Amino acid sequence: xxxxxxxxxxxxxxxxxxxxxxxxxxxxxxxxxxxxxxxxxxxxxxxxxxxxxxxxxxxxxxxxxxxxxxxxxxxxxxxxxxxxxxxxxxxxxxxxxxxxxxxxxxxxxxxxxxxxxxxxxxxxxxxxxxxxxxxxxxxxxxxxxxxxxxxxxxxxxxxxxxxxxxxxxxxxxxxxxxxxxxxxxxxxxxxxxxxxxxxxxxxxxxxxxxxxxxxxxxxxxxxxxxxxxxxxxxxxxxxxxxxxxxxxxxxxxxxxxxxxxxxxxxxxxxxxxxxxxxxxxxxxxxxxxxxxxxxxxxxxxxxxxxxxxxxxxxxxxxxxxxxxxxxxxxxxxxxxxxxxxxxxxxxxxxxxxxxxxxxxxxxxxxxx
Amino acid sequence: xxxxxxxxxxxxxxxxxxxxxxxxxxxxxxxxxxxxxxxxxxxxxxxxxxxxxxxxxxxxxxxxxxxxxxxxxxxxxxxxxxxxxxxxxxxxxxxxxxxxxxxxxxxxxxxxxxxxxxxxxxxxxxxxxxxxxxxxxxxxxxxxxxxxxxxxxxxxxxxxxxxxxxxxxxxxxxxxxxxxxxxxxxxxxxxxxxxxxxxxxxxxxxxxxxxxxxxxxxxxxxxxxxxxxxxxxxxxxxxxxxxxxxxxxxxxxxxxxxxxxxxxxxxxxxxxxxxxxxxxxxxxxxxxxxxxxxxxxxxxxxxxxxxxxxxxxxxxxxxxxxxxxxxxxxxxxxxxxxxxxxxxxxxxxxxxxxxxxxxxxxxxxxxx
Numbered sequence: 001x002x003x004x005x006x007x008x009x010x011x012x013x014x015x016x017x018x019x020x021x022x023x024x025x026x027x028x029x030x031x032x033x034x035x036x037x038x039x040x041x042x043x044x045x046x047x048x049x050x051x052x053x054x055x056x057x058x059x060x061x062x063x064x065x066x067x068x069x070x071x072x073x074x075x076x077x078x079x080x081x082x083x084x085x086x087x088x089x090x091x092x093x094x095x096x097x098x099x100x101x102x103x104x105x106x107x108x109x110x111x112x113x114x115x116x117x118x119x120x121x122x123x124x125x126x127x128x129x130x131x132x133x134x135x136x137x138x139x140x141x142x143x144x145x146x147x148x149x150x151x152x153x154x155x156x157x158x159x160x161x162x163x164x165x166x167x168x169x170x171x172x173x174x175x176x177x178x179x180x181x182x183x184x185x186x187x188x189x190x191x192x193x194x195x196x197x198x199x200x201x202x203x204x205x206x207x208x209x210x211x212x213x214x215x216x217x218x219x220x221x222x223x224x225x226x227x228x229x230x231x232x233x234x235x236x237x238x239x240x241x242x243x244x245x246x247x248x249x250x251x252x253x254x255x256x257x258x259x260x261x262x263x264x265x266x267x268x269x270x271x272x273x274x275x276x277x278x279x280x281x282x283x284x285x286x287x288x289x290x291x292x293x294x295x296x297x298x299x300x301x302x303x304x305x306x307x308x309x310x311x312x313x314x315x316x317x318x319x320x321x322x323x324x325x326x327x328x329x330x331x332x333x334x335x336x337x338x339x340x341x342x343x344x345x346x347x348x349x350x351x352x353x354x355x356x357x358x359x360x361x362x363x364x365x366x367x368x
Numbered sequence: 369x370x371x372x373x374x375x376x377x378x379x380x381x382x383x384x385x386x387x388x389x390x391x392x393x394x395x396x397x398x399x400x401x402x403x404x405x406x407x408x409x410x411x412x413x414x415x416x417x418x419x420x421x422x423x424x425x426x427x428x429x430x431x432x433x434x435x436x437x438x439x440x441x442x443x444x445x446x447x448x449x450x451x452x453x454x455x456x457x458x459x460x461x462x463x464x465x466x467x468x469x470x471x472x473x474x475x476x477x478x479x480x481x482x483x484x485x486x487x488x489x490x491x492x493x494x495x496x497x498x499x500x501x502x503x504x505x506x507x508x509x510x511x512x513x514x515x516x517x518x519x520x521x522x523x524x525x526x527x528x529x530x531x532x533x534x535x536x537x538x539x540x541x542x543x544x545x546x547x548x549x550x551x552x553x554x555x556x557x558x559x560x561x562x563x564x565x566x567x568x569x570x571x572x573x574x575x576x577x578x579x580x581x582x583x584x585x586x587x588x589x590x591x592x593x594x595x596x597x598x599x600x601x602x603x604x605x606x607x608x609x610x611x612x613x614x615x616x617x618x619x620x621x622x623x624x625x626x627x628x629x630x631x632x633x634x635x636x637x638x639x640x641x642x643x644x645x646x647x648x649x650x651x652x653x654x655x656x657x658x659x660x661x662x663x664x665x666x667x668x669x670x671x672x673x674x675x676x677x678x679x680x681x682x683x684x685x686x687x688x689x690x691x692x693x694x695x696x697x698x699x700x701x702x703x704x705x706x707x708x709x710x711x712x713x714x715x716x717x718x719x720x721x722x723x724x725x726x727x728x729x730x731x732x733x734x735x736x
Binding site for chain 1: 373374375408430431432433450451452453454455456458459474475477478481501502503536624626627628629632636638641642645646647679681682683684686699700702711712715716718732
């Protein structure tokens with residue numbers, strides 16, 4: 001299969017991906033959690049089918065367009081985990097007529113807007129900010145929560161479902177201990193909210209996202225639902241956080257080598273910012289845009305030591321290595337890059353190639 | 369037009385874009401230079417027509433696929449300014465049969481490869497590294513250049529065209545003085561090479577890229593050809609380098625406001641890393657992912673002071689502003705973001721909307 005690839009191609013190891021899905025589904029069952037995976041990482045109806053085969057029936061998406069794509073792929077229980085965009089109310093109404101739709105509310109004025117403009121029933125979650133300071137209401141600010149609930153009362157179209165959080169700040173942690181500390185904060189916030197609001201809303205759901213917490217934590221207490229997305233593929237950022245092992249990373253960008261610079265232990269690949277994205281981590285004080293693996297017909301090696309993508313421009317990737325590995329790279333051959341952030345790499349590439357050469361399409365394969 | 373937009377949309381101000389093209393074409397004529405614009409910024413056949421209307425007839429691209437797209441759009445003189453990718457030799461041969469094609473050679477082994485595999489004549493440039501340390505041969509290393517020329521001699525299919533450089537390091541400059549210093553280095557390198565090789569190759573071309581140099585410099589000495597790309601749109605990075613004024617920035621991402629956080633002077637927009645890219649500059653010691661403008665039916669305002677995109681996640685953008693401007697942002701309304709790096713934003717968005725609501729497609733509008 002590899003010999004046919006001429007350009008940067010995102011390889012997807014189906015076996016690893018299915019194992020990641022199976023493992024997270026088993027973990028959710030073990031803890032009595034509903035797994036409502038976030039589809040924004042893979043954006044693919046076919047990968048969605050692998051999730052269905054693992055027994056999953058409810059999903060999370062990050063846009064109305066993505067909800068529409070997966071509704072057309074047969075999913076009927078969809079949460080759009082992004083603050084409701086008033087400008088898309090027509091499309092929201094169209095979707096709400098077709099599927100069980102849950103929206104995310106972060107401000108009282110959105111409740112007022114939805115009451116006036118919804119034509120079909122939807123569920124809604126209140127977004128809780130557990131410390132990431134992106135958006136949502138801090139758990140302690142119950143006056144705002146009360147106002148949202150008061151505004152929604154008596155509406156036949158707006159049904160309060162519960163509290164939802166995404167701990168984006170987990171990604172700024174530096175160790176498993178950091179991650180677990182952040183995770184315990186989420187549990188505490190959601191526990192307090194449940195204690196306060198369950199008397200009035202006995203069926204309310206506490207929903208949490210983020211792959212690092214869901215991968216590492218073994219305590220979930222009052223949580224009802226988890227919404228990890230990245231776990232289907234994992235990536236170098238998750239590896240650096242301790243949320244996965246390299247053998248769990250399910251995607252690698254196959255890139256042609258186009259130049260060698262032995263005098264500075266560098267090689268140049270066809271594979272840059274329009275393929276990998278400009279997301280990066282800092283390793284040993286230096287920016288790192290991806291790790292390098294040797295490709296095989298049945299997968300890829302462990303990341304090569306002392307070898308990483310030091311910079312990317314639009315189409316170029318610059319790899320730094322050591323004299324020992326330099327000889328492995330020949331112009332015209334392919335190497336693999338494990339992405340820093342698989343969600344963004346997948347979004348840019350717009351399609352996958354399985355190891356047996358099958359193309360898997362994504363929602364943007366036919367244009368954004 | 370604006371009231372119809374529901375999702376992040378890349379607005380293209382056709383008038384500004386045509387003026388940018390006209391200005392650069394006039395500057396090239398004034399200095400006796402051939403302008404061979406790089407199409408990787410806009411990737412659009414229609415914007416290409418605006419270039420043709422300004423009298424341009426030769427182009428630069430960054431991939432074989434892009435060469436193919438513009439060849440089908442009627443361009444017949446195309447330089448692929450990326451190290452020749454041996455794995456695409458079949459497509460290169462197909463293109464070379466159709467158009468005047470120039471390739472980029474950075475290593476002797478590529479000459480050997482091309483001699484063996486080309487089926488049609490192509491021109492080639494030798495890539496010179498004037499200090500960016502991405503790829504190419506430093507101007508002083510004439511032994512490598514001599515080897516490439518020796519290997520190409522006697523080939524009926526490989527015609528040496530000259531030396532080509534792209535000073536990527538111009539983007540790490542901090543002032544016009546830095547830019548001009550880097551520009552003078554390029555002139556010196558190319559002058560030396562011309563002096564040495566012109567006796568043997570009297571028609572050789574010295575070609576330089578990069579928008580900052582081409583925008584600011586007024587001395588071009590021995591340069592024959594310039595290949596800027598970004599100048600069609602410019603962006604916040606060019607503005608920060610002093611290479612353009614804000615009124616020359618021709619694209620803005622229209623984004624719905626989805627949340628307000630007055631307590632921390634922040635708003636949240638629908639518009640994130642999958643729209644803007646994760647490219648950034650550092651302003652006042654803080655990362656900056658875009659500048660904020662008020663949108664009007666006929667364009668947009670100057671960037672709002674003290675207001676910028678402080679972070680992006682997949683679909684979210686976090687804008688920090690000041691109490692004075694906070695009141696301007698209402699949930700459900702649109703604001704504009706001037707991108708840090710318009711090439712990457714355009715690549716992600718895959719299409720443009722003109723101010724009169726016309727859609728302009730790009731090479732990836734129908735899938736990558």
